[in-house]
Amino acid sequence: MSQRFALHFSHLPLVQRILYTSALCVLGLGYAFAMIYIFASHHGRDGNPMLTVKDIAIAYGGTKSGTKLESALKGPMSAMLPADENLKIISWVLNGASEKAYEEEIKAVFDNRCITCHNNRNPHLPSLESYKGVMQTAEEDRGMDMFSLVRVSHIHLFGLTFIFFITASIFIHAYIRQEWLKITIIVMPFISIIIDVASWYITKVFEPFAWVVIGSGSLMGISFALMFFISLYQMWFYKLPDDVQMRFYCAVIDE
Ligand code: HEC
Numbered sequence: 001m002s003q004r005f006a007l008h009f010s011h012l013p014l015v016q017r018i019l020y021t022s023a024l025c026v027l028g029l030g031y032a033f034a035m036i037y038i039f040a041s042h043h044g045r046d047g048n049p050m051l052t053v054k055d056i057a058i059a060y061g062g063t064k065s066g067t068k069l070e071s072a073l074k075g076p077m078s079a080m081l082p083a084d085e086n087l088k089i090i091s092w093v094l095n096g097a098s099e100k101a102y103e104e105e106i107k108a109v110f111d112n113r114c115i116t117c118h119n120n121r122n123p124h125l126p127s128l129e130s131y132k133g134v135m136q137t138a139e140e141d142r143g144m145d146m147f148s149l150v151r152v153s154h155i156h157l158f159g160l161t162f163i164f165f166i167t168a169s170i171f172i173h174a175y176i177r178q179e180w181l182k183i184t185i186i187v188m189p190f191i192s193i194i195i196d197v198a199s200w201y202i203t204k205v206f207e208p209f210a211w212v213v214i215g216s217g218s219l220m221g222i223s224f225a226l227m228f229f230i231s232l233y234q235m236w237f238y239k240l241p242d243d244v245q246m247r248f249y250c251a252v253i254d255e
Contacts, residue, residue: 005248009173009235017235020170027163028228031221038217045075057210060203062143067093069137081113097138102131110134143204153197160220164189171227174234175244189223192216 009017039051045063046054055075063071070093073086092098092106110118110128118128127133144152168186176182196216203209240248 005251006172008175008240008248009231010238010240011248012173021232021235023166024170024228024232027167030163031224035221041076043075044078045071047074053210053214056213057203057207058141058143060143060149060200060210060213061205061207062141064140064142066141067138068141069093069134071141072137077114081109085109085113093138097135099131102134106134107131144200149200149204153200156197157193160189160193164193164220164224167224167227167231171231174227174230175238175240176230177244185223185226189220192219192223196220 009020012020042055042059043049043051044055045058046052048054058071062068070090073090078086089106089109092101095101114128118125118133120127120129120133126137128137168189171182171186174182176185193216196213199209199212199216203213
């Protein structure tokens with residue numbers, strides 16, 4: 001029975017392996033930055049400096065009790081101002097966020113620390129130039145709004161498909177004795193992307209689904225790491241076992 005094999009890396013011309021290696025290196029770097037970004041934008045929302053399931057639940061579903069302003073000040077915005085000023089804003093919010101106290105002492109902090117980015121000229125960020133603008137972030141935190149979720153969903157669905165399509169097209173040339181294992185590694189990230197994006201929406205209404213967000217994200221990371229390291233290793237350091245090499249040549253002669 002003749003079986004069609006994907007060419008192994010060792011059968012590919014040098015230039016193709018160099019192209020693959022270059023692409024993998026840049027994708028790997030991109031993946032590392034994506035991990036840093038996820039940590040930086042979500043950690044600390046629940047008060048614990050590590051990235052926790054609770055942080056993810058808050059990012060998508062909101063705290064249900066606190067405000068967006070508080071979650072931002074405890075999380076991604078905490079580096080923008082000294083701790084005492086941070087505390088000052090938070091206690092102002094907890095004490096009812098009165099306009100009088102705002103004018104007297106809080107506005108100055110926003111003006112000094114925040115409005116270089118959060119101003120009326122930047123449509124992508126809530127403006128913190130006025131009491132009204134600040135109050136919009138001091139309402140109950142319901143997490144990421146639908147519009148942002150839809151925006152991030154389409155970016156992820158398109159972007160990740162590109163990344164995994166490229167990575168898997170390279171990994172196809174790796175040799176793995178168990179065909180089903182290779183197929184699983186290739187298919188897993190595509191299934192994970194869909195589950196991941198779906199679980200953002202579900203987490204909004206059902207918090208425990210934050211676990212699924214983390215689980216599917218991890219599966220994607222594991223697939224990527226396997227394809228990345230196996231491909232690079234087999235491309236440059238690995239010699240096909242003799243019996244496989246034999247079967248390969250027989251298949252070529254058969255055709
Ligand atoms: C260097 C620019 C910059 C400065 C300075 C800055 N922010 Fe931000 N802020 C951002 C960006 C970018 C985002 C959106 C990305 C994110 O959530 O990490 C953001 C998000 C936020 C959000 C969440 C908005 C939302 O809709 O979820 C709040 C609230 C916030 N900032 C408050 C503040 C406060 C208060 C300060 C001052 C102490 C401040 N920021 C200073 C850039 C800045």
